[in-house]
Each structure stands twice: as C-alpha cells, then as structure tokens.
Amino acid sequence: MASLDDSSQPRLAAGCRWGGSEEDRVILFPEGAIRLQGTGRQVLERCDGQRTFGQIIAELQAQFGDADPAKIRDDISKFLEQLWKKRIVDY
C-alpha cells in the first residue's frame, strides 16, 4: 500500500481531471464530481506530479502563516488520503 511521505509526488489519478468554470472549479472523476473552493482547491492545484508532498505543505504553511503548521500538515494528509481511497489522487 502506498504511503504518503515528504517525497511523494501526488497527482490526479487516471481519468480524473479539472472541469467546471474558473469561479466554480470541480474535479471530475468516474461517476462523480467534487466542487472545490478555498483550501481544497489550493491543495489539489498543487498536486501536479512535480511538487513533492513536502513542498506542497511548505507552500501552504507559508501562505497561511497564521494557522498552526502542524495542523496544516495533518489536514492536508487526511484530505489526500481520503481522495486516494476514492482513486482520485495517486502518490
């Protein structure tokens, strides 16, 4: 089973892609869609298969300087693990 660590490079899984409009972005996947606003969108837009998990966390910790960095790390891992279980994100 793949595990998420700082060197993982998360990306959208095969057959999952962005859709909708600029104001109303959705991730489209087999039999469903998730509407993403705010932080979820910020995270997923960085899941480009290039950036590492460590980089994504660092970028968002810098951007949301007021929030607890440990909580940011924890929230992002949980979010990506959920999407991994649904076969929307690979890492």
Next chain:
Amino acid sequence: MAPNPLALIAEITHRCPLHCVYCSNPLQLADTESELSTGDWLRVFEQAGKLGMLHAHFTGGEPLARQDLTELIAGARAAGLYTNLITSGIGLSEQRLQALVAAGLDHIQISFQDSQEGAANWIAGAKAHAHKLELSRAIRTHKLAFTTNLVVHRQNIDHLEEMIAFLEGLAPDRMEIAHTQYYGWALKNRAALLPTRAQLDKAVEIVAAAEKRMAGRIRMDSVVPDYYARYPKACMGGWGRQLMLINPAGKVLPCHAAEVIPGLEFENVRQRTLEFIWRESSSFRRFRGEEWMPEPCRSCERRTEDFGGCRCQAFLLMQDASATDPACSLAPAHHIVEAALREANVDTTVAKPASASSFVQLQQRTADLWSYRTNPDSPLTTEPRW
C-alpha cells in the same frame, strides 16, 4: 425550481452483439431507422454543457455499434462534459480505442459476465469473453479511468470470490459489483436470476473483504439488491432531480424504464431543448418533489433520501406508478416482493451453463430457464428461418 441536472445518459443505440438475459433495455427496443443523427447528438451535448451538466454516459445497446462514436465523444468533451463509455468491448479494436482516447474519452467501463469463459458466453448469448481480456490489457496502456462492471445474480454469485480475483488481475481503477435490477429483460427472467438469501449474505461478506484488500488500488462500488434491502433505492437519485436519459430515438426519459409507465408523454430532443424538457415537461415534473407521494412515503423521514423508491418498479410490480416502491419494507404492497423472495428461497438449485455452437441452439436449450435479449430490428420471438 429544480436544480440543474448533473448527468446525461446517452443511450445512443439499442443494437447489441450480446443478448444478456439481465439486460435492462426495454422489451420494445428502438429500431435502427429511428436513431438520432450525429448532428442531433452534437446539439444535445452542447445543450447539456450549457445546462451545467457534468457527465455524459454513453450506453446502449452497444455504443460501439454507432460508427460515429468517436465524433460523439469529441462533441461531448468539447461541450465540457466528462465522457464515460459503458461497453461490452465487442467491436473495439486497439486502433479504435486509440481514436476514442484522442477524442477525449475520460473513462471506459467494460462489462463482464463471468470469470469462466463458458459461463460468461452462456449469460451473454455470444462469444465475447476472450476479446474482453485482450482489450483490458490494451486499455491499461492509455491514460484513462478503467472500470470493470460485473452483474451478479443467482447463476454466477456462487463464484463471486473467483470473479473478483479475476477482475483484480485486470488492474482496473474501479470495480462495480452490480446486482441485477429487475426491469426489461431481467424482470422477464427474474426467477432464474434472483439469488437466495444465503447466496446474498455470502456475497456481501466477500465484497467487504475485497474492498478492504484493494483499498487505494481499486475502488469498489457495490449496492445490495433492493429486493433484499429494507428500504428502496433512490432510483436515479430521485425522479427529475439529477439525470436525463435520452433513448436512441431522441425521447428524453427521467429513467431507463420510464416508458413502461402509461399516461406519460415524453418529449423528443428533435422538437425541444433539454432545458425546456428539464424544467417544463410534464414527464419530468410528474414525480418530482413530494406532492405525488402517498403514505407511508409522505410522512416518512426517509422521503428525502430515497424519494419513495422507483416509479417504474412500482408500476411493473403493482400497475400503479405512484405507489410506494414494493421493495420498501414499509410499503403496503411489500408482500409482492416477499412472495418473489420466498419462491427464490424454496428451491435453491442453480442451473448449469449450457453450451451450443449457435445462438439459436442456445436459445432452444435454455427456453425453460430464460429468454435472451433480442435486437431492435428482429421480432421479439424468433421464428424458424429457412
């Protein structure tokens, strides 16, 4: 006002090289001559995109029977829709697959009848199994989502574990274990298809174990058959709430089987826009919301979850489309489903696959068990031909 629909089910043809005994197509199939043209479909996809729909599901019959499928996929994709092809794979060469992917196909869903070739061909009434294996390997060389769909029923459910292991070997992203739903040809063949309670209980355990084992690798989607469930299924996510189905001849239906309900008039995309049909047509409004609901639905806490179940099933089983779905344990007519279940559980023998060199022979050998699905341009009963 109704929210926008989410997905379009494009039943682009009723032609099919398979004759599956559980096919959910209507007994009265739309003939080839009445099929919508390429231009009609392209216009429909554009309207769907503007209406805010997200997905287009291409189904049939066998969608590959349409020579313009690549063009249709490209059109749907250009309209902003996520494209899903639901297919047996028969008629799909590697070259055609490549063209579909290049046209923007996002997801392909291949149906399997069994893990054993003889049994699979028996259910499908055609030799198709070996080709599907080859095709599955080709699919994995492309970047698109791959689902394997397995319809389970009395005749194959006893080796579900083996079937899941076999499908796992094809490395799909998703596995759908679909219990037969009793509409169209499946209802006609229900006695041969409805599993026993013991079969079902074992299947539920097997699916749960497989789901756990495959987590993160293969996503498992499975639903308990409504005959054995306590509450009915939220058919189509509720009548006129999420989905629009267009049949090969252009009729727009709130659900696959809706044409069985008498007194409903369906609009056609040749005359009306999808938006008009969604918002204004009497057929889409007929069972939308809660006003049509009888008791016990009307005061039931679950009415916003299952919407009273399936209208077509209510009609098919009790000739009343506005009754509570008899699959619901609270329905006044639940005894109808209970009677079918009793029958399924009295005699627990399961037939052995018959083999034959031709479809006609196969039909003769299984005449006492079930009827194979026919094709649109052939009569419902096969007469001898010389």
